[in-house]
Amino acid sequence: MKLLLDQGLPRSAATLLTEAGIDTIHVAGIGLSAADDTDILQRARNDERIVVTLDADFHALLALSAATTPSVIRIRIERLRAQILANLLLSVVGEFAEDLKQGAIMTVEPSRIRLRHLPLVKER
Template sequence: MKLLLDEGLPRSAAARLSNVNIDTIHVSEIGLSAAEDAEIIQRAIEEDRVVVTLDADFHTLLALYEATVPSVIRIRIERLRAQALTDLLVKVINECSEELQQGAAVTVEPNRIRVRRLPLLPDL
């Protein structure tokens, strides 16, 4: 599993995740700190990475374009420090690995993890 951490998440979490064999980079390491969400999504597609973000806009873009990639993990827990984020992402990956590999929008809340397969289609 390869991750791309969005702005707003601790940069040091990338190194911590890499230390537990999860290939992780932070947008600030690759010059995308001020990038538009669509540019971050494109980079994740090119590098076969899962985007990890605090931003709801990524799920909106996936739905708007009926995208099947990349998978996105949206964290809805504020002020996570690097180690707490690392522990949380290890848990999410362990629980949702198959879905993330196939294309999923994952929302992580304090008491639950919600997984929706891509493409995100409107409810009829």
């Protein structure tokens, strides 16, 4: 399992997650802190990484393109410190590893987690 943390998430969480055994990089560490969301998605796809973000645009881009990768985890909890974010992601990745490997979008909120498999298709 490999993660790519988006801008707005603590850079130090990448180090904590890597130390815990999950290969994690932050967009700032690879020169993508000002990149478009589409470029970040492509980098994640190329590197087989899961995007972790605060941004809802990633889900919309995947829906519009009917893409099957990469998986995206959207965090909807404000002001998470690095250690709390790392612990949260360790738990989420552990519990939903198979879904994330297959391609999914996930929204993590304080009281629930929503998961949908990719590609997203319109319900009729």
